[in-house]
Amino acid sequence: MFTSVNARAAAAYRRIAAVTSVDAASPHDLVGLLFDALLRNINTAQGALERQDIAAKGEAIGKAVRILEEGLKAGLNLAEGGEIAANLHGLYSYSVVRLTYANLRNDVAALDEVRQLIEPIAQSWKSIKSAEAATARTATALGA
Incomplete structure (x- = not known):
């Protein structure tokens, strides 16, 4: 099957951008990326269902489950x-x-x-980073 040079270049750019963002991310940012990918896959699955594209739905849900199991759940420190x-x-x-x-x-x-359960947690996770940055700016401004 033929794909245009532009399509191949765009796909390569997306892969490189994803790897770069993961490589440069802090542990906090990595969890945020997992939340983003989880919600993106849930949305993709819903769109696939609406189009009656069962294969794409199954693939997106499979990715979402892996993110939950191997990423978010595995990263919890239950002890x-x-x-x-x-x-x-x-x-x-x-x-x-x-x-x-x-x-x-x-x-x-x-x-x-699932989206309604996860979105508030994802937003809260992102707000932790914002709060830390605001605290650091305040401390810097106060000369601490």
Whole structure:
């Protein structure tokens, strides 16, 4: 199959940009990237469902489940994370179940449910970085 030079160049640029952003990211930023990818895959799955593209839906949901299991859930420190880590572990496990259900039943409502559960956590995670930056700016301005 023939793909244009522009399409190949754009794909190569996206791959390089993704690798560069991961290589340059702090651990905090990496979790943010996982949240972004998770939500992007949920949206992709929903779009695929609406187009009745079952293969693309399955691929996107599979990626979302891997992000939850191998990225977000695996990164939790249950021994030292206390109640927050335990609650996130439960939420991620529940989200995997709901995504699996969405995949098996072609259920948009289950995808929406997971999105609504994850979005506030993703936003809160990003706000931690903003709050840290604001605190550092204030400390610098005060000469601390």
